[in-house]
Amino acid sequence: MSAAAASMVGGxxxxxxxxxxxxxCMGLWATGLVAEIVTALMFFALAMLLELxxxxxxFSGFASSAFWLVTSGMVVGLAMNRTGLxxxxxxxxxxxxxxxxxxxxxxLVAFSFLLAFVMPSNLGRIALMVPVVIALCDAFGLEAGRPGRTGAVLAFGIATPMLSAAILPANVPNLVMAGTAETLFGIHLGYLPYLFLHAPVLGFVKGALLVACTVLLFPDRLDGKRPELPPLPPLSGEERRLAAILTVMLGLWLSDGWHGIPPAWIGLAAAxxxxLPGVGVLSPQSFGEIPLKTCFYVAALFGLTGIVNETGLGADLGHALLGLAPLEPGAPARNFATLTGLSIGFLFAATANGAPALYTALAEEFSRASGFDLMSVxxxxxxxxxxxxxxxQAPPIVMAMDLGRVSLRDATKLTLATGIVSFLAATPLAYLWFRLTGGLA
Structure with missing residues (x-):
């Protein structure tokens, strides 16, 4: 490296x-001007050329357990599609x-939440279920153009990324947060404690709020008759084997506090x-159909946050934000609201996939200023x-819009209404639940 270049990137x-x-990188990921895989590879190239x-x-993202959980989730999602399960x-x-x-x-909203337990891929669930939701709308008489059809597609599309936040391995933002926390602080999150802390409010309460907003903004009615559907064929051998694999995987996830095996390695073993030939449900060649661009994107996010932390940029950004954010020890309610607001603010700049990387890189600064411990932050x-x-802010919603032929205006109307109601109603309930369960320390 030349002396001039060394001087440029030194200190x-x-x-x-x-x-x-x-x-x-965050600008390109947020705007989509360049394909996310190109931006990810650009990050690796520039970071190494500049010796940051x-x-x-x-390349720490490739060693993160979250990277492997994303990869294994893609395999499981493909298996769910291929077998017909x-x-x-x-x-x-x-x-x-x-x-x-x-x-x-x-x-539909409840099914979105339940499906996230066994199919840890938002985009996979959208690709699988939106055509099914459309078929169900047809069966129940909600033809194209009716507000109920728009509401049903959007409710499922928004529930997929929003409610799955309550389940640790079920979406990319969770894995980015968990992987960044592991890379920077050596913190490993448990499946069941995480579920217990977040599911009551982020799963159940937010799900109910989404249903209420959908019904109010896209009012419709059914004729009260259940459609006649053809009987299901018997379970195939592949479906039985996959069901057994998923049952064991979910059981091990729920009991990780007992056996101590991180969810990522359980998911990887299931994948x-x-x-496996003869035992599994996919041919080895099927791995070529996995969209690895998403995995590289996640790895690049982890590497970027590692650089932000190691260069001292994270500390500088944290100090700048703390000059504006009213954080101080002894004010738990205000600190909770402020930290939630900071997390929401990052959504507008970096989308849901990138926001946890930025926030988590600054978590130590937030912890010192608020008096909360690092896990609480x-x-x-x-x-x-x-x-x-x-x-x-959530690519699965955009994908659901495309598949369901829903306008941006309608999607924005529901996401904005649900976001405002969730912030005003669910955030205070989340604070109370955190206090009740010891989630704030």
Whole structure:
């Protein structure tokens, strides 16, 4: 490296270069001007060419357990599609849906939440279920152009990223947060404690608020008759094997506090079994159909936050934010609201996938200023990044819009209403639940 280049990236120059790389990558990821995989590879190339950090920091995302959980989630999602088990679950849902419009929407939202336990991929669930939701709308008489059809598609599309925030391995923002916390602080999150802390409010309360907003903004009614659906064929051998794999995987996730195996390695083992000849349900060649661009994107996010932390940029950003944010020890309610607001603010700049990386990199500064311990600071952000205001903040919503032929105007109307109501109603309830369960310390 030349002396001039060394001088440029040395000392304060390194912080400036890291800040420029942060703005460049987050801006491209947020706007979508360049494909996310191109931006990810650009990050790796520029970080190494400028020698902003050692290779083990730049490529630390590939060593993170969250990277492997994303990868294994892609495999499981493909298996659900290929075997037909996902479609079978959706057909069983249709048989249970009430023949009333509010019940129909509530059933779709509930199914979105339950499906996240066994199919840890937001985009996979959207790709699988939106065509099924459209078919269900047709079966229940909600033809194209009716507000109920728009409401049903959007309710499922918004529930997918919003409610899955309550389940640790179920979406990319959770994994970015968990992976960044592991990389920077050595913190490993447990599946069941995380679920217990977040599911009551972020799963159940926010789900109910989403249903209420959908029914109010897109009012419709069904004729009260349940459609006649053809009987399901018997379970195939592949479906039985996959169901067994998923049952064991979920059981081990729920009991990780007892056996101590991180969720990522359980998910990876399930993915391997799905690909084993004779035992699994996918051919090894099927791995070529996995969208690895998402995995590289996650790895790049972890590497970027590692650089932000190692260069001192995170500390500088933290001090700047603390000059504006009213954080002080002894004011837990105000601190909770402020941290939630900071997490929401990052959504507008970096979307739901990137926001946890930025917030988590500053968590130590927030912890010192608020008096909360580091784990509490990390958990508060989940309340924030699960509060979505605009469709672009969560790629699964955009994908649901495209598949369901829903206008941006309608999607924005529902995301904005749900975001405002969630912030005003669910955030105070989350604070009370955190206090009741010891989630704030």
């Amino acid at each position: 304060q120059g390194t912080v400036v270069a890291a800040g420029g790389l942060l703005v460049l 950090a050692p290779a083990q920091t730049v 996902g479609d079978r679950l959706a057909r069983r849902l249709a048989a249970q849906l009430p023949a009333s419009y509010p019940g129909f929407v509530a059933g 391997v079994i799905c690909l 990390l958990m508060v952000q989940v309340v924030g990044y699960s509060t979505l205001f605009l469709p672009y």
